[in-house]
Amino acid sequence: MPRENDVDAKSAAGLLKEGKAILLDVREPDEWALGHVDGAHHLPLGAVDPTAVAGDRAVIAVCRSGRRSGLAADRLAASHTVHNLDGGMLGWAAAGLPITTDDGSPGTVK
Numbered sequence: 001m002p003r004e005n006d007v008d009a010k011s012a013a014g015l016l017k018e019g020k021a022i023l024l025d026v027r028e029p030d031e032w033a034l035g036h037v038d039g040a041h042h043l044p045l046g047a048v049d050p051t052a053v054a055g056d057r058a059v060i061a062v063c064r065s066g067r068r069s070g071l072a073a074d075r076l077a078a079s080h081t082v083h084n085l086d087g088g089m090l091g092w093a094a095a096g097l098p099i100t101t102d103d104g105s106p107g108t109v110k
Contacts, residue, residue, distance in 0.1 A: 035107020
């Protein structure tokens with residue numbers, strides 16, 4: 001069930017394109033390597049700390065399905081405008097939005 005601060009993939013993509021938000025990917029390095037959103041910032045959940053995340057724009061937290069990113073959003077909520085990407089990277093992929101790897105090849109989500 002979506003939470004109050006959740007945003008769907010298409011809305012998140014719009015906020016990113018307009019420069020109104022940054023995407024914070026809190027998955028583990030092996031998940032990131034398989035595929036991520038171009039331009040996302042990678043910071044595994046265990047390293048998420050409000051001081052480690054820029055506060056000049058809204059933050060959209062993302063993981064595989066939305067559970068871990070929801071925890072990250074909770075950690076950041078007191079000091080940042082933060083949203084959780086509803087459905088995570090699975091939702092992003094289902095919306096037909098691009099996923100890439102570090103070398104620019106098409107990525108996947110598992």
